[in-house]
Amino acid sequence: MNDAANAPVHGPVTFDELAALMKGRAGLSVDSSEMASSPATTFEELNLDSLGLLGIVAELENRYGHKIGEEAETCKTPHEFLANVNSQLSAAKA
Amino acid sequence: MSGSGSSGRRRAVVTGIGVVAPNGVGTEAFWKAVQQGTSVLGPVTREGCERLPLRIAGQVEDGFDPAGLVEDRFLVQTDRFTHFAMAAAELALAEAHVAADPDSPFAIGVVTAAGSGGGEFGQRELQQLWGKGPQFVGPYQSIAWFYAASTGQISIRGGFQGPCGVLANDETGGLDVFAHASRTIRRGTDAMVAGATEAPLAPYSVVCQLGYRELSLADDPRRAYLPFTGDACGYSPAEGGAMFVIEEESTARRRGARVRAVVAGHASTFTGTDGWRNSREGLARAARDALAEARCAPEDVDVVFADALGVPEADQAEVLAIADALGPRAATVPVTAPKTGFGRAYSGASALDAAAAVLALEHGVVPATPNVTEVRHDLDVVTGEARTVPLRTALVLSRGLMGCNAALVLRRDDDGGR
Numbered sequence: 001m002n003d004a005a006n007a008p009v010h011g012p013v014t015f016d017e018l019a020a021l022m023k024g025r026a027g028l029s030v031d032s033s034e035m036a037s038s039p040a041t042t043f044e045e046l047n048l049d050s051l052g053l054l055g056i057v058a059e060l061e062n063r064y065g066h067k068i069g070e071e072a073e074t075c076k077t078p079h080e081f082l083a084n085v086n087s088q089l090s091a092a093k094a
Numbered sequence: 095m096s097g098s099g100s101s102g103r104r105r106a107v108v109t110g111i112g113v114v115a116p117n118g119v120g121t122e123a124f125w126k127a128v129q130q131g132t133s134v135l136g137p138v139t140r141e142g143c144e145r146l147p148l149r150i151a152g153q154v155e156d157g158f159d160p161a162g163l164v165e166d167r168f169l170v171q172t173d174r175f176t177h178f179a180m181a182a183a184e185l186a187l188a189e190a191h192v193a194a195d196p197d198s199p200f201a202i203g204v205v206t207a208a209g210s211g212g213g214e215f216g217q218r219e220l221q222q223l224w225g226k227g228p229q230f231v232g233p234y235q236s237i238a239w240f241y242a243a244s245t246g247q248i249s250i251r252g253g254f255q256g257p258c259g260v261l262a263n264d265e266t267g268g269l270d271v272f273a274h275a276s277r278t279i280r281r282g283t284d285a286m287v288a289g290a291t292e293a294p295l296a297p298y299s300v301v302c303q304l305g306y307r308e309l310s311l312a313d314d315p316r317r318a319y320l321p322f323t324g325d326a327c328g329y330s331p332a333e334g335g336a337m338f339v340i341e342e343e344s345t346a347r348r349r350g351a352r353v354r355a356v357v358a359g360h361a362s363t364f365t366g367t368d369g370w371r372n373s374r375e376g377l378a379r380a381a382r383d384a385l386a387e388a389r390c391a392p393e394d395v396d397v398v399f400a401d402a403l404g405v406p407e408a409d410q411a412e413v414l415a416i417a418d419a420l421g422p423r424a425a426t427v428p429v430t431a432p433k434t435g436f437g438r439a440y441s442g443a444s445a446l447d448a449a450a451a452v453l454a455l456e457h458g459v460v461p462a463t464p465n466v467t468e469v470r471h472d473l474d475v476v477t478g479e480a481r482t483v484p485l486r487t488a489l490v491l492s493r494g495l496m497g498c499n500a501a502l503v504l505r506r507d508d509d510g511g512r
Contacts, residue, residue, distance in 0.1 A: 023166075025170070026171070027168070029166070047167055051171070051233040051234055051236065052167075055232050055234065061229060
């Protein structure tokens with residue numbers, strides 16, 4: 001559980017953090033500002049498969065110490081994904 | 095094998111070779127080491143193996159950097175054995191100048207063999223499971239440690255959507271993939287990416303091997319793996335393997351590819367685990383049937399790449415099998431086992447033998463059997479120096495610890511270069 005100690009407890013998860021996770025968990029080099037400025041870009045276009053996204057969700061759950069609902073795993077775009085995850089995390093805070 | 099003799103038969107030829115071996119990455123480095131008889135067997139230095147009784151193995155050293163050949167996104171989700179397979183496939187495809195054609199994605203398929211699977215990846219994730227909890231196990235564990243991982247990832251990465259297969263059938267898998275690929279080509283596929291790699295030196299994988307009484311626990315790298323000698327005390331394991339591009343002959347010739355060798359014949363048998371003695375009959379039968387399919391007489395065999403297990407009873411059975419299959423030719427044919435210089439990489443071992451055989455045919459050189467000096471059988475085992483002789487036909491033999499036997503006949507291309 002040490003990983004959680006170094007991270008902000010309630011988010012929000014940023015595009016930078018997502019890009020770093022995509023690199024670490026799925027080996028993908030993605031420019032976070034490009035991802036932030038192109039809401040239509042899909043995970044598929046970025047070469048992230050469903051197992052890769054699953055790994056990122058698991059990592060976020062471990063970091064933030066909170067279960068993230070299954071709908072996050074079905075998000076098609078990074079924008080959709082971050083909106084979903086962050087609303088779940090802020091709901092947990094409240 | 096079907097072995098139909100019709101003139102319209104589609105023949106399989108080797109047009110690309112990719113090698114990742116303890117004694118070299120790439121065919122050039124590998125062949126140089128094999129030809130020079132370099133021995134790279136040495137202490138097992140993999141983390142976690144320090145207190146295990148296995149002392150000597152053939153390790154693919156730090157000089158191997160898969161990142162130069164394969165994208166990170168594939169490396170993250172795969173084990174070391176798949177890193178070897180993808181890197182070797184990339185080398186073979188580059189050598190053959192073959193890539194998937196987006197207009198006919200089904201023209202190329204993939205077949206790999208593996209006997210050990212993704213031990214390192216699996217161990218890491220299982221340690222997460224028991225050390226931290228199930229939520230710390232990465233999802234790629236679901237695919238990375240299975241035997242099928244290499245075939246799947248090579249297919250995905252290259253866009254090869256033709257017939258794909260996986261052989262999980264013992265050390266002979268590295269030869270059996272040639273048969274599988276040849277059959278697939280005969281049925282209409284243009285090309286197959288085929289071969290076998292292993293990475294069995296993670297601590298978990300080593301522990302699994304400690305139960306094999308054939309495993310050499312000797313601590314002197316020069317004496318740990320000495321088949322056909324009075325000092326034979328088992329085999330040293332290794333990691334690595336080879337991948338090949340195997341193509342339908344006329345397709346290869348039409349595109350001007352260099353035909354490296356013809357896949358002329360193959361056969362396999364099974365004689366179980368009830369003593370190595372039984373492998374004599376099975377190996378002899380495989381050799382005979384492979385030669386028959388290749389329409390070769392025993393006198394046509396110019397070199398034998400032996401299985402060379404390094405266990406006295408098994409060595410004796412192999413010597414007798416060669417005699418049974420080749421008759422009088424057995425006493426005069428040069429026999430070699432380059433793997434004594436770098437170890438047995440399970441199914442990767444026979445694939446590496448096939449690679450060495452193609453290179454031997456090309457160069458007209460029978461490589462030596464490193465570290466082996468005093469052969470105690472009536473067999474012309476090439477020791478010391480490599481031997482320069484005209485070579486047209488190579489017979490490659492393999493046996494598995496679980497009872498499989500296989501023989502592959504490779505022939506130099508006669509029709510090319512005219």
